[in-house]
Amino acid sequence: MSNILIIEDDRVLNRGVTFALKKDGHNVIYAYSKKDGMQEILNNKIDLLLLDINLPDGNGVELCKEIRDKVDFPIVFFTANDTEEDMIKGFEIGCDDYIAKPFSVEILKHKINAMIRRNDMELKNIFKYKELKIDFDRMAVLVADKEINLTATEYKLLELLAKNKGIVVTKEMLLEKIWDNNGNFVDENTLSVNIRRLRKKVEKDSRRPEYIINVFGIGYTFGE
Known part of the structure; x- marks a missing residue:
């Protein structure tokens, strides 16, 4: 109904x-x-x-x-x-x-x-927030109806943050979920680089992000 x-x-x-x-x-x-x-x-x-x-x-x-x-x-x-x-x-x-x-x-x-x-x-199986849309079945990301090309790591980061909207995801959690399961060692600097690249692709202004928000000293959260 x-x-x-x-x-x-x-x-x-x-x-x-x-x-x-x-x-x-x-x-x-x-x-x-x-x-x-x-x-x-x-x-x-x-x-x-x-x-x-x-x-x-x-x-x-x-x-x-x-x-x-x-x-x-x-x-x-x-x-x-x-x-x-x-x-x-x-x-x-x-x-x-x-x-x-x-x-x-x-x-x-x-x-x-x-x-x-x-x-x-x-x-x-579609996530929408403002002008951002993630089709989890197709692993496709659109901003203002335009499809954005992300690397596998960038997509995994965005997917994890979006699926935990409203929750602070620590840097340790991101490193564990994104990389450690594959046996790869990645430090926080590499995480920061990938976040920065992701913001440049999906945010209107990467210096004033609407989607990927930094929580100082802890990690990141999605949205306001």
């Missing part, structure tokens, strides 16, 4: 879509404002967001910008503003699709089901 959040201030439309999606087997959470919608995002695991662009206390595009770096679920805009310029702007800031009002509920249901299936498959 998927958790779908609807943020739409038209109460009749909101309730109608909620009823249709519940009948389709989804768990539906609804809100009528940007503020209440953000609260639901913080309090629940959301699998897909249906988001109105024009809300009484703000703009759906602004909300999409605020949450896109923090969440991986698909975002679909409800909109009466379906000009090419509006749609391009929405895709640029991170929405996954548009549905123009008025719309067919049946078409909406099929779109949602297809998007949730696709997203579930993509998230099985």
Whole structure:
């Protein structure tokens, strides 16, 4: 069962879509404002967001910008503003699709089901954070949708740090996990060199890293 959040201030439309999606087997959470919608995002695991662009206390595009770096679920805009310029702007800031009002509920249901299936498959073994994506199955790393060539050691370092996001990984742990299992001796200086090379490849500014963060005197952690 998927958790779908609807943020739409038209109460009749909101309730109608909620009823249709519940009948389709989804768990539906609804809100009528940007503020209440953000609260639901913080309090629940959301699998897909249906988001109105024009809300009484703000703009759906602004909300999409605020949450896109923090969440991986698909975002679909409800909109009466379906000009090419509006749609391009929405895709640029991170929405996954548009549905123009008025719309067919049946078409909406099929779109949602297809998007949730696709997203579930993509998230099985893929790590995403800001503009960085790691496909663990393919051992591929992308930054801003551009594939980055890493050495085997650089990839192992990035994989280990990403899989332990939020945890400080000591230098000793990195040396043991990355090299010692192969019987190779590598000192801390070699580790530092590989970290430096990795940062140059994946960070926008290696002097102000967003992904590979140094924890002075201890090791490294991933992300903020």
